[in-house]
């Protein structure tokens with residue numbers, strides 16, 4: 004087996020891994036290796052600025068193509084869980100929305116035991132990640148790698164949706180990522196000059212010529228090398244050849260909310276009973292690994308419209324952060340889409356429009372578990388959608404809010420009919436049944452290696468794995484709970500902070 008030695012070994016070149024590789028290799032005296040199971044490039048559709056075009060990437064060479072276990076809370080449906088497998092990871096196949104969400108979602112992390120993880124502490128790292136010209140520089144970045152272009156001029160339908168949201172009582176915000184986050188704003192996207200800007204485009208490609216940075220693609224990590232309580236590196240394979248890579252300082256898992264807990268479990272770090280049940284030796288009994296799995300659930304109201312179909316490409320769309328009840332935290336996100344979506348992401352028709360409504364802080368919690376000890380076998384993914392009844396109640400409130408928008412002018416006069424759920428779905432029981440049969444993923448699993456200090460925490464507030472020296476996790480898996488926005492901007496900030504922590508805190 005060939006061995007190569009670096010200071011830092013990062014597993015996974017997704018959103019977080021690209022940030023970590025770029026930031027850690029800024030110091031010319033450290034040697035950084037970045038391992039990625041996918042290739043360096045993928046199909047041309049990856050560059051498309053049209054979020055709906057990303058459906059075409061599902062099941063392609065750049066998708067892990069996971070699926071959930073059958074979900075009793077959504078009529079026993081099995082939900083497709085695409086995840087990026089290419090430089091840029093899921094940021095190379097996602098919907099490109101750039102949104103932080105409401106500060107309350109971050110402050111809740113600290114309340115749950117993630118000391119020092121709140122919005123105020125993360126703000127410098129959000130700012131460091133982006134360049135948002137024309138925005139308030141106290142809260143938005145001015146020189147970060149992720150460039151946020153001005154929102155394009157809205158088409159008539161999108162302008163009507165924004166105006167209807169204001170007429171329905173949602174506060175108009177000049178910047179949805181600015182000082183105020185609750186209300187209606189124009190969605191920002193990771194699109195630059197008409198092309199997707201993944202984390203690889205923003206962070207990694209510009210620094211690929213650094214002599215102290217080695218990027219290994221098609222390098223599939225099988226397990227961590229743990230010796231005497233310390234992680235020494237990673238065993239991986241390229242084209243069927245087994246290799247090891249040694250980390251003299253630290254190994255960082257940035258393999259995502261599925262990949263990172265999966266690798267910990269395959270390395271014997273996780274709940275001892277579960278590891279033994281699949282025949283793996285226990286390296287460290289860490290019961291929280293793979294627990295706390297959660298995901299945003301979404302459904303939609305769809306209207307027919309005589310309007311000409313919206314041109315594909317970067318478009319201005321209205322988004323609303325709202326509350327399911329006056330005493331709730333901001334827990335609903337409504338997103339206007341200028342196409343008639345088919346249920347559960349099975350396609351879209353160009354005529355008509357949709358209002359997605361999503362529950363942003365679900366109470367339901369599920370698990371990621373090993374099927375067996377084979378690293379190439381997909382793990383069992385059970386997000387336990389809508390198993391906590393409070394989630395369904397709040398989603399019913401989301402349906403009500405979305406319909407209220409659809410009934411409000413000037414949007415109402417642009418709709419011909421409510422196609423889904425349809426006007427016969429009215430009473431509480433019918434709405435609940437509609438939601439159980441249509442609710443699906445918003446593609447934002449998190450939480451499987453949660454930050455904290457209690458028994459079930461996987462990493463401490465410096466992101467060090469609680470059982471094993473020389474090992475951190477820095478990606479979507481460390482989020483204790485979901486925030487009121489899609490997760491990519493949050494992961495950029497987590498990884499920015501992780502790079503800072505790695506430079507300033509010891510690894511033991």
Ligand SMILES: Cc1cc2nc3c(=O)[nH]c(=O)nc-3n(C[C@H](O)[C@H](O)[C@H](O)COP(=O)(O)OP(=O)(O)OC[C@H]3O[C@@H](n4cnc5c(N)ncnc54)[C@H](O)[C@@H]3O)c2cc1C
Nearest residue numbers: 015017018019040092093098099100224259262479489491
């Ligand atoms: C279809 C879809 C739409 C989305 N839409 C949006 C959106 O519009 N806006 C938004 O903010 N968020 C969106 N998200 C979510 C967002 O993209 C993710 O939360 C974010 O990219 C997660 O970053 P990460 O670094 O944690 O993981 P990832 O970006 O998934 O990176 C993990 C990387 O690790 C690699 N890896 C995993 N296991 C191994 C292994 N064993 N060996 C080597 N490499 C490995 C993977 O190939 C991947 O490149 C969407 C996600 C999807 C899938």
